[in-house]
Amino acid sequence: MDIPQISWNYQLSVHCCPTEGSYPRTKASQVCGISVQLEMLELWQQFNQLCTEMIVTKAGRRMFPTFQVQISGMDPTAEYILLMDFIPVDDKRYRYAFHSSSWLVAGQADIAAPSRMHFHPDSPASGSQWMKQTVSFDTLKLTNNLLDDNGHIILNSMHRYQPRFHVVYVDPTPNSHLNAQRNFVSFSFPETRFIAVTAYQNHRITQLKIASNPFAKGFRTSDSKNWRLSTWCPPEDRTEAFSLKLGKKKNKALQQ
Known part of the structure; x- marks a missing residue:
C-alpha cells in the first residue's frame, strides 16, 4: 500500500x-x-x-x-x-x-x-x-x-x-x-x-539552524563539506538520534 x-x-x-x-x-x-x-x-x-x-x-x-x-x-x-x-x-x-x-x-x-x-x-x-x-x-x-x-x-x-x-x-x-x-x-x-x-531528521534543517542560530556559531566552517553528519535509526523506522561529530561543547551549543 x-x-x-x-x-x-x-x-x-x-x-x-x-x-x-x-x-x-x-x-x-x-x-x-x-x-x-x-x-x-x-x-x-x-x-x-x-x-x-x-x-x-x-x-x-x-x-x-x-x-x-x-x-x-x-x-x-x-x-x-x-x-x-x-x-x-x-x-x-x-x-x-x-x-x-x-x-x-x-x-x-x-x-x-x-x-x-x-x-x-x-x-x-x-x-x-x-x-x-x-x-x-x-x-x-x-x-x-x-x-x-x-x-x-x-x-x-x-x-x-x-x-x-x-x-x-x-x-x-x-x-x-x-x-x-x-x-x-x-x-x-x-x-x-x-x-x-x-532529533533533527532533515540535514538541511540542521545546516540552516547552524547558519542562523547565534548559539550555534561554533559549528560554522567555511566549507559545508566539513560538517560530518551521522544518524542512527532504531527499530520501527523511528530516528531518535542525530549527532554532529564536532565535540561535546559544540553539540551542547546546537541544543540552544
Missing part, C-alpha cells in the same frame, strides 16, 4: 492571521484594533520551505527561530496579558523518509498531550509597554515529558503543531469574567508550523 506523501506547499502569510478571521464588533474596543507582525518572517519562511522541525526533550528545549512579534493598536493605558499555546495541525503521526527526503504519514496521532498555556513573563503590562519593543517568547521551552512540572509546553514527537499567540485585555470592571470572550484576540502564522522531533 502506498504511503501518502505530505505536501507542504500551502500559502504563506506575510501578515498576521487571526485564528478565526475578522473579529466581530462585539470585541472590546481595547482589543479589536490590535494587529501583530511576525518578526524574522523571512527566516521562518526559509525553515517552512524545508518543513520546520523543533527539538523536544525531557528537560525542555527553547525554540529556534524564537517566536517574536511586534504589536500595534493597543490601548496605551490598558493592561494586557500575552500568552501562547500550541495546537495539533491534524490527527496524524509522521515519519521522515531519508531515501526521498520527505515527511510521510505514519499513522494516527498519539493521544494528545496535556494542553498548556505559556504566559509571557512580563504579563500583565500596559499597551504602551508592549508596543514600544519587540515581544519575544525566548523563555518558552518544548518538552515531550508528560509528567513535566516546570510549566513547559508538552508536545508529542513526530506530530505537527501550530503555535498560537493570544492577547488578553485585563478588564478592571466588576464581573469581567462574564465578558471573557470580548476581551481577547488570537493570531496564528502558517509560517511557524513545525514538526516536533527528538
Whole structure:
C-alpha cells in the first residue's frame, strides 16, 4: 500500500492571521484594533520551505527561530496579558523518509498531550509597554515529558503543531469574567508550523539552524563539506538520534 506523501506547499502569510478571521464588533474596543507582525518572517519562511522541525526533550528545549512579534493598536493605558499555546495541525503521526527526503504519514496521532498555556513573563503590562519593543517568547521551552512540572509546553514527537499567540485585555470592571470572550484576540502564522522531533531528521534543517542560530556559531566552517553528519535509526523506522561529530561543547551549543 502506498504511503501518502505530505505536501507542504500551502500559502504563506506575510501578515498576521487571526485564528478565526475578522473579529466581530462585539470585541472590546481595547482589543479589536490590535494587529501583530511576525518578526524574522523571512527566516521562518526559509525553515517552512524545508518543513520546520523543533527539538523536544525531557528537560525542555527553547525554540529556534524564537517566536517574536511586534504589536500595534493597543490601548496605551490598558493592561494586557500575552500568552501562547500550541495546537495539533491534524490527527496524524509522521515519519521522515531519508531515501526521498520527505515527511510521510505514519499513522494516527498519539493521544494528545496535556494542553498548556505559556504566559509571557512580563504579563500583565500596559499597551504602551508592549508596543514600544519587540515581544519575544525566548523563555518558552518544548518538552515531550508528560509528567513535566516546570510549566513547559508538552508536545508529542513526530506530530505537527501550530503555535498560537493570544492577547488578553485585563478588564478592571466588576464581573469581567462574564465578558471573557470580548476581551481577547488570537493570531496564528502558517509560517511557524513545525514538526516536533527528538532529533533533527532533515540535514538541511540542521545546516540552516547552524547558519542562523547565534548559539550555534561554533559549528560554522567555511566549507559545508566539513560538517560530518551521522544518524542512527532504531527499530520501527523511528530516528531518535542525530549527532554532529564536532565535540561535546559544540553539540551542547546546537541544543540552544
